[in-house]
Amino acid sequence: MTLLVASxxxxxxxxxKAVNDISFEIPAGTVFGIIGPNGAGKTSLFNLLTGxxxxxxxxxxxxxxxxxxxxxxxxxxxxxxxSFQLVKPFFGMTALETxxxxxxxxxxxxxxxxxxxxxxxxxxxxxxxxxxxxxxxxVDDLNQGDLRLLDIARAVSxxxxxxxxxxxxxxxxxxHVTRLSSIITDLKQSGVTVAIIEHRLRELMxxxxxxxxxxxxxxxxxxxxxxxxxxxxxxxxxxxxxGMQFGSAGG
Amino acid sequence: MSRPLLIARRAAAGLLDAIQALSLVFVIIxxxxxxxxxxxxxxxxxxILVLAVIYMQFTSSWDVxxxxxxxxxxxxxxxxxxxxxxxxxxxxxxxxxxxLTVPISATxxxxxxxxxxxxxxxxxxxxxxxxxxxxxxxxxKLAYIFSHVTGGEEGxxxxxxFSRSVETDLLVCVALLFxxxxxxxxxxxxxYGLILRSTQHNEDAALASGINAAHYKVAGFGVSxxxxxxxxxxxxxxxxxxxxxxxxxxxSVLVVLMAVAGGRGTILGPVLAAGALTLFNEWxxxxxxxxxxxxxxxxxxxxxxxxxxIANASFFARAPLLRRxxxxxxx
Numbered sequence: 219m220t221l222l223v224a225s226x227x228x229x230x231x232x233x234x235k236a237v238n239d240i241s242f243e244i245p246a247g248t249v250f251g252i253i254g255p256n257g258a259g260k261t262s263l264f265n266l267l268t269g270x271x272x273x274x275x276x277x278x279x280x281x282x283x284x285x286x287x288x289x290x291x292x293x294x295x296x297x298x299x300x301s302f303q304l305v306k307p308f309f310g311m312t313a314l315e316t317x318x319x320x321x322x323x324x325x326x327x328x329x330x331x332x333x334x335x336x337x338x339x340x341x342x343x344x345x346x347x348x349x350x351x352x353x354x355x356x357v358d359d360l361n362q363g364d365l366r367l368l369d370i371a372r373a374v375s376x377x378x379x380x381x382x383x384x385x386x387x388x389x390x391x392x393x394h395v396t397r398l399s400s401i402i403t404d405l406k407q408s409g410v411t412v413a414i415i416e417h418r419l420r421e422l423m424x425x426x427x428x429x430x431x432x433x434x435x436x437x438x439x440x441x442x443x444x445x446x447x448x449x450x451x452x453x454x455x456x457x458x459x460x461g462m463q464f465g466s467a468g469g
Numbered sequence: 470m471s472r473p474l475l476i477a478r479r480a481a482a483g484l485l486d487a488i489q490a491l492s493l494v495f496v497i498i499x500x501x502x503x504x505x506x507x508x509x510x511x512x513x514x515x516x517i518l519v520l521a522v523i524y525m526q527f528t529s530s531w532d533v534x535x536x537x538x539x540x541x542x543x544x545x546x547x548x549x550x551x552x553x554x555x556x557x558x559x560x561x562x563x564x565x566x567x568x569l570t571v572p573i574s575a576t577x578x579x580x581x582x583x584x585x586x587x588x589x590x591x592x593x594x595x596x597x598x599x600x601x602x603x604x605x606x607x608x609x610k611l612a613y614i615f616s617h618v619t620g621g622e623e624g625x626x627x628x629x630x631f632s633r634s635v636e637t638d639l640l641v642c643v644a645l646l647f648x649x650x651x652x653x654x655x656x657x658x659x660x661y662g663l664i665l666r667s668t669q670h671n672e673d674a675a676l677a678s679g680i681n682a683a684h685y686k687v688a689g690f691g692v693s694x695x696x697x698x699x700x701x702x703x704x705x706x707x708x709x710x711x712x713x714x715x716x717x718x719x720x721s722v723l724v725v726l727m728a729v730a731g732g733r734g735t736i737l738g739p740v741l742a743a744g745a746l747t748l749f750n751e752w753x754x755x756x757x758x759x760x761x762x763x764x765x766x767x768x769x770x771x772x773x774x775x776x777x778x779i780a781n782a783s784f785f786a787r788a789p790l791l792r793r794x795x796x797x798x799x800x
Binding site for chain 1: 475617660663664667669670671673674675676677678679680681
């Protein structure tokens with residue numbers, strides 16, 4: 219089953235075509251990778267899909283319903299969540315309080331009716347990312363890796379069907395990378411569809427079943443990771459010599 | 470469970486929680502004012518206490534939005550002014566009792582607050598502050614332009630007081646303040662306070678968490694304006710006159726200074742600071758010529774020593790019991 223279908227999606231900033239007539243499909247229950255050089259339009263594409271950027275033209279259907287141009291908080295109700303590339307935490311709030319915020323979304327507020335239920339839910343999410351012992355720590359005092367996991371936990375707290383992760387691995391140490399990889403694998407096993415933008419190809423290629431390569435706002439290639447990294451156009455545009463290395467490693 | 474029932478249940482639970490979290494020092498202060506009202510007949514003391522209560526109402530109503538959303542409203546006098554004048558006009562021309570004018574004028578202020586809140590949604594920092602300054606400035610000019618209704622520079626006098634005695638007026642004011650502080654504490658401790666705090670630094674993450682941040686910010690504006698309006702009407706019915714001073718920029722700035730010195734985002738910090746500073750300012754009348762200099766100088770020194778306000782000073786983080794006594798339970 220196809221969960222999300224984007225057709226002829228475009229977003230222009232003046233003369234710059236940040237996203238230029240892109241069409242793709244994300245099958246349900248998969249991990250979908252989006253790669254491309256800096257400025258290829260990956261984050262703009264995520265912003266279009268999650269309601270943070272109004273489109274110039276095109277269509278996005280999620281579970282057969284047109285969602286393009288809807289507000290981010292309405293998309294959360296529909297089952298779409300996202301994390302951010304640049305993590306800006308809720309300064310002055312604790313880790314636990316951070317995860318209390320999504321509980322007040324329209325989608326969840328009737329699910330957790332008492333304070334105890336809400337706190338238990340937020341604690342369970344903290345436990346999942348291994349920050350249970352930092353529940354009452356101010357986010358101001360958390361390190362970059364913890365903050366990124368917390369942002370992802372905030373997105374996961376909305377109980378999405380489709381989760382967009384914007385460069386989740388960038389700037390993470392090995393320990394956090396391992397933790398995050400296992401979180402993504404768990405999510406996939408529980409039926410969540412995940413789309414990931416990533417520069418760290420080593421981590422990405424192990425997780426994804428399907429990769430789309432973007433360059434200059436357009437789709438350059440699409441397919442299985444092993445095939446994509448062998449595609450000469452991709453190697454030329456983005457992967458360079460590293461891509462050759464990956465290609466041979468994959469083969 | 471139906472939606473209104475759920476909201477009512479949440480509100481009741483919130484109020485109960487606010488009562489349990491209430492600062493002991495605040496309760497003692499309220500009790501002290503009540504005892505003074507019942508025992509003292511010193512007109513001067515009672516009048517000063519009324520003024521202190523009104524300033525506590527003003528600063529706490531400022532803090533319930535601005536302290537939590539970390540936005541500076543430099544136009545709180547818009548709400549105190551509009552409410553004070555509406556109360557005055559309703560009382561004078563329709564002979565309405567203060568028991569009606571207070572809720573009506575505070576609701577009118579809240580409605581104005583919702584509109585300004587909606588207009589200010591996209592603004593942050595100095596731009597937000599400028600918008601609030603402009604609205605208050607326009608309103609105070611309108612008071613001069615429509616002087617046949619508002620009395621121009623003279624204002625409106627001869628407004629009915631709450632009761633025939635200053636003692637009872639003080640009791641009414643302190644009761645209104647107590648109820649207001651309870652309601653605002655409940656609001657700030659509810660998810661409204663939580664979400665207003667989350668919008669301080671990262672509204673996008675709140676939106677991505679399924680939160681319609683605009684709803685919370687506009688609601689916060691409405692609540693702040695309502696309780697500022699209660700304060701404005703309190704002023705009208707205790708001073709028995711309103712003048713453009715009630716919507717002046719100097720009042721707005723004074724409220725911001727007192728709230729910031731007390732410690733924003735705590736409700737009780739601004740309340741205690743406003744009470745103490747108002748009494749201090751009156752005490753300084755014994756050296757009247759230096760009073761403004763000493764008073765503003767004290768405020769500047771306070772903000773210099775405690776940039777985030779007394780209630781947020783680091784020594785309270787190390788003394789949780791003292792913090793609990795002064796400013797109430799935190800979590």
